[in-house]
Amino acid sequence: MDQGESGPTIADLIRAHFNEFKPAERKIANHLLGNYPMAGLTSITELSAACQVSTPTVMRTLGRIGFTSFTRFQKALKQELAETLSDPIAKHGLWATGTPREHVLNRAAEAVVANLRDTMNHISYDSFNQVVELLCDPGRAVHLVGGRITHAFSDYLATHLEVIRRGVRQLPASAGLWPHHLLDMAADDVLLVFDVRRYELDLQGLARVAADKGVEVVLFTDQWLSPIAEYAGHSFPVHTEAASGWDSGVATLFLIEALVTAVESRLWDGASERMNELERIFDRTGRFRRLKE
Amino acid sequence: MDQGESGPTIADLIRAHFNEFKPAERKIANHLLGNYPMAGLTSITELSAACQVSTPTVMRTLGRIGFTSFTRFQKALKQELAETLSDPIAKHGLWATGTPREHVLNRAAEAVVANLRDTMNHISYDSFNQVVELLCDPGRAVHLVGGRITHAFSDYLATHLEVIRRGVRQLPASAGLWPHHLLDMAADDVLLVFDVRRYELDLQGLARVAADKGVEVVLFTDQWLSPIAEYAGHSFPVHTEAASGWDSGVATLFLIEALVTAVESRLWDGASERMNELERIFDRTGRFRRLKE
DNA sequence: TTTATGATGTAAAGTTTTTTACACAACGAA
DNA sequence: TTCGTTGTGTAAAAAACTTTACATCATAAA
Structure with missing residues (x-):
């Protein structure tokens, strides 16, 4: 893709040629500039109708600013719009200064940011808020479980949730112990499941049984x-x-x-007290360095 | 023109129906969301080609989210875009489209990207390469250990390294068992330690003893x-x-x-064989879903 | 007034899209 | 296996769009 083409915009072109335009053509120019850039994204038919001129007039107008076909004009306009919309992050150039672009670090950084963006676009804002609600409800115990690889994530999330609220239970890594744990799940409890390819049958079984019991299942998975x-x-x-x-x-x-x-900011009152208590306990165990300030 | 129509965006619709989509339809959903909203502004022909599916599949996908014709879908998308463009506060460069800028998701995304950039700027390219060398050396066993919070990271890294090479040992979470493990560390082995605030005294002790034995200590810590x-x-x-x-x-x-x-690409020859073997073992255990393609 | 010229529209031809109808292949259940 | 179902693609019909050729109208100069 030929990037970086940052010459004059189409609006610039129209303004630059404005005095060459005939009266009917000016109607188009005005409409285009007045509803920029969306007015240019319709068909030439609609555009001409909106300006009360004929389609050939539109063609001639665009011909004057250098476009030999309506299609090419619209392509250019779309590209311009795409560049405008494309987010600022993408253009930040090289990341690790002084390392070659092909180095793993740079390639990985780019890939990761792309992942992040795609993920953001796929996540439902409503789902997110509702899950936060679930996790803030002290009446619901929270159970977490992950698969072979994702286990570490469920671990991480559990560690953090435990600091904020009570009733957080991480299921053991081995599936054999899960049935035992299922006994402890009550209807309306929350089960956070991590499952990415290759999807694990044991996890599926666990989730099904839990769902049947009325447990709210929240799934973290991949795009498939x-x-x-x-x-x-x-x-x-x-x-x-x-x-x-x-x-x-x-x-x-x-x-x-x-x-x-x-969740933390939502539960702040209760959570901060709990966290302070945790700090005191840590101090007493003497296992941690005392903080400087 | 019916203004103020601020219902669910088309992106919302796609997300809401995502799990109803068939595989080929998901390609379209992903493409649409991944290049939102520009991907929807081409012809149905180009769109289907970009997703490598047929045009009828596109029609069916859009049908599922409530559009009975491609034209109507595109009109709606254009209108949405027009509203976005005319609203100065809205989106431009926002990540999760349709969520307010102040929402946790957006704030967190920005913070995270900043972290990433800072980190990249502080990491020594040489250190990175040398650590890769260490990890690729089959003569050195690799030991991993983390603290209360970072434990999950050492777990994650261990899980992945185990797939690639032999001689990977994760130390148990409880410090009481570490002395026992220290016996198994040989000079020239590698110890990967994760330690962020609050720094843990036990970890420090472990690292000191290991270093004294001639173990190569690699530290993952925070900016302090x-x-x-x-x-x-x-x-x-x-x-x-x-x-x-x-x-x-x-x-x-x-x-x-x-x-x-x-490390993986550096050890590719050996690692791929090891990974294939792992795949075969997984197949035999029957604990995983068979992959489609 | 006539005539030439420029401005614009009409209509039809050509092209590309959208939509529909149907066929084929993969898959799971009987 | 066989059969029905489901997912997906092919291809042709229908519609819309773009482009071209040419006609018409208006204007201004002779």
Whole structure:
């Protein structure tokens, strides 16, 4: 794709040629500039109708500013719009200064930001808010479970949630112990499940049984959706695939942290007391360095 | 013109119906969301080609979210775009389209990208390469250990390294068992330590003893540097602080994944064989869903 | 007034899209 | 296996759009 073409905009072109235009052509120019750029995104038919001129007049107008066909004009306009809309992050150039662009670090950074953006576009704002609500409800215990790879994420989320609220239970890594744990789940409890390819049958079974018991299942999965989505009240499809075939958990972790942050600020009153108490306990164990300030 | 129509955006509709979509239809949904909204402004022909599906599939996809014709869909999208463009506060460069800028998701995304950039600027390219070398050396066993919060990261890294090479040992979470493990560390082994505030005394002790034995210590810490940096051959100061006082592990995870990727491609010949074997074992256990394609 | 010229529209031809109808292949259940 | 179902694509019909050729109208100079 030929990038970087940052010459004059189409609006500039129209303004520059304005005095060459005949009266009927000026109607078009005015309409185009007055409803820029959307007016140019309709068909030439509609455009001419909106200006009360004929289609050939539109053609001649565009011909004057250098476009030999309406199609090409519209393509250019779309590209211009796309560049305007494209987010500022993408253009930040090289990341790790002084390292070659091809270095893993740079390639990975670009891939990860792309993942993040895709994930953001796929996540439902409503789902996010509703899950936050669920996690803030002290009446619901929260159970977490992950698969072979995602286990670490459920661990991380559990560690953070425990600091904020009570009733957080992380299921053991081995599926054999899950039935035992299922006994402890009550209807209206929340089960956070992490499942990415390859999807694990044990997890699916667990989620189904839990859902049958009336447990609210929240699923963190990849863009291909684990079959557990079927039983889940909310699903977060996180984009994991980076270029050249390796998967990244960065977007998943990002989502986890966003959730923790949201829950924490929502429960602030209770949570801050709980956190202070935790600090005191840490101080007493003497296992941590005393903070400087 | 019916103005003020601020119902669900088309992106919302797509997200809401995402799990009803068939595989081919998801390609379209992903493409539409991934290049939103410009991807929807081409002809149905180009759109289908870009997704490598047929035009009728596009029609069916749009049908599912309530549009009975492609034309009507595109009209709606244009109107949405027009409203966005005329509303100065709205989107431009926003990530999660349709969510207010102040929403946790957007604030967190911005913070995380900033962290990533800071981290990239502080990491030594040489250190990175040298650590990759260490991890690729089959003669050195690799030990991993983390603290209360970072434990999940060491877990994640261990899980991935195990797939690639042999001799990967994750230390248990409880410090009481570490002395026992220290017996197994040989000079020239590698110890990967994760330590962020609050720095843990037990970890420091462990790292010191290991360093004394001639173990190569590699430290993942935050920008304030754990005291372990003293004994470490290589330190990665990862930026963890996001605005408003919460810490993020995203940059840490990013670094971990970059390392794994580098090691994997460096050891490709051996690693791919090992990974294939793992696949076969998984197939035999029957615990995983068989992949479609 | 006539005539030439420029401005604009009409209508039809050519092209591309959209839409529909139907066929084929993959898959799961009987 | 066989059969029905479901997912998806092919291809042709229908519609819309773009472009061209040419006609008409208005204006101004002779």
